[in-house]
Amino acid sequence: MSKYLLNKFLYTVDRDPALVERYREDPAGTVRWWESTQANRIINCVDGEASTWLRFEESERAALAEHDHVALFELGAHPFLTLTLFIALFERDYPEPLGFQQEYARRMAHVTLPYPDIAT
Amino acid sequence: MAELVAVIASTHHPFYYRASNSTGEDRAPFVDEWVRKVEAFRETLTLARPDILVMVGSDHFHQLWLDNMPQFLVGKAPFYDANFYNEEREFGLPKMLLKGHEDLSSHVLREGLDAGFDLAFSNEMRIDHSITCPIITLRPANDLPIVPIYTNIFAPPLPRPERFVQLGRTLRQLIESWPADQRVAVIGTGHLSLELGGPRQFGPHGPDPVFDQKAVGWIAGGDISECLAEVSLESLHLPGNATHGFMDFMLMMGVAGEGQKADYVDTYDLYHTMEAYFTWYPNGDPR
Numbered sequence: 001m002s003k004y005l006l007n008k009f010l011y012t013v014d015r016d017p018a019l020v021e022r023y024r025e026d027p028a029g030t031v032r033w034w035e036s037t038q039a040n041r042i043i044n045c046v047d048g049e050a051s052t053w054l055r056f057e058e059s060e061r062a063a064l065a066e067h068d069h070v071a072l073f074e075l076g077a078h079p080f081l082t083l084t085l086f087i088a089l090f091e092r093d094y095p096e097p098l099g100f101q102q103e104y105a106r107r108m109a110h111v112t113l114p115y116p117d118i119a120t
Numbered sequence: 121m122a123e124l125v126a127v128i129a130s131t132h133h134p135f136y137y138r139a140s141n142s143t144g145e146d147r148a149p150f151v152d153e154w155v156r157k158v159e160a161f162r163e164t165l166t167l168a169r170p171d172i173l174v175m176v177g178s179d180h181f182h183q184l185w186l187d188n189m190p191q192f193l194v195g196k197a198p199f200y201d202a203n204f205y206n207e208e209r210e211f212g213l214p215k216m217l218l219k220g221h222e223d224l225s226s227h228v229l230r231e232g233l234d235a236g237f238d239l240a241f242s243n244e245m246r247i248d249h250s251i252t253c254p255i256i257t258l259r260p261a262n263d264l265p266i267v268p269i270y271t272n273i274f275a276p277p278l279p280r281p282e283r284f285v286q287l288g289r290t291l292r293q294l295i296e297s298w299p300a301d302q303r304v305a306v307i308g309t310g311h312l313s314l315e316l317g318g319p320r321q322f323g324p325h326g327p328d329p330v331f332d333q334k335a336v337g338w339i340a341g342g343d344i345s346e347c348l349a350e351v352s353l354e355s356l357h358l359p360g361n362a363t364h365g366f367m368d369f370m371l372m373m374g375v376a377g378e379g380q381k382a383d384y385v386d387t388y389d390l391y392h393t394m395e396a397y398f399t400w401y402p403n404g405d406p407r
Contacts, residue, residue: 017205073318079316098391101321
């Protein structure tokens with residue numbers, strides 16, 4: 001399980017407006033590209049000093065490729081990162097203020113305490 | 121020596137800026153009362169006539185990331201740019217530039233290290249809404265130098281609540297031992313019960329109004345011992361999955377001191393979360 005890498009995907013996509021749009025339009029392609037070219041970049045190091053060992057589990061890859069925020073929650077992705085990025089992706093599709101945020105919560109209505117551990 | 125003229129603890133609601141600037145049909149019915157409450161709260165800081173603001177908050181995965189995560193970090197820079205793209209995008213927050221106070225930052229770092237807190241530091245820090253929200257609500261002129269202090273309430277493993285209280289106590293000692301003729305206010309922001317990214321988010325109230333009432337009582341009464349007896353890293357999961365931000369309120373209770381009743385208390389029950397505003401005057405109420 002690579003909760004850290006899930007979070008890294010959410011974090012690096014969320015902070016880049018072009019990547020947010022790319023992930024909205026082509027989630028599976030964006031996840032493939034990101035895992036093959038970005039996953040091992042250390043954010044504060046130059047490219048030649050990348051890591052060599054980071055990869056998604058299949059369930060993680062699928063959750064990201066399907067924009068499945070409920071699965072991401074169950075996998076232990078940081079809920080703040082998921083929520084922030086998904087608001088950027090989909091809030092625009094809901095006419096009412098907070099419409100997306102409330103739908104997001106409704107889709108998770110079956111979730112009970114204790115929530116999945118988010119420690120990385 | 122420096123004088124601690126006000127201790128302020130507040131929620132930081134990132135929607136306040138946009139809500140308070142909204143007009144016409146965009147202005148929700150609850151906004152006028154919210155603005156009135158914030159302006160009354162602001163007056164409690166204004167009356168204390170501070171020269172410097174020590175600002176306690178928490179980075180929300182903006183500059184600080186999981187490859188290099190400090191537990192407590194003090195900014196030491198002449199300026200701090202503020203707010204991030206995703207805060208402009210989601211909350212409509214403006215870009216800001218705040219002045220720093222490097223002498224007080226240096227004092228807090230040196231003396232804090234010697235007092236047993238292995239504080240991280242940053243010489244180039246972009247601050248986020250945990251600090252800019254209280255500037256917007258409490259000091260919108262943004263005319264005072266700041267010392268930003270970040271706590272980790274976000275990325276486990278977290279320091280325990282006791283540690284936040286201890287840091288607050290130490291911070292007060294550090295400020296009061298600073299050999300400068302300056303009036304210092306400490307402003308810290310956190311949350312009461314809060315859920316983000318879970319099934320209880322964005323309801324008509326905060327996710328746990330019972331916890332909120334208890335928490336307001338602890339803070340208003342300075343009931344640190346009672347609060348510590350009930351609150352743990354584990355228990356804070358129950359009121360809502362982002363409730364660990366309450367530990368920044370506990371830090372501020374540490375600054376104010378055991379048994380010190382707040383001189384000003386106000387709350388506002390909003391959708392999503394309860395707003396809560398507290399001011400202590402450690403050296404006399406200027407009102």
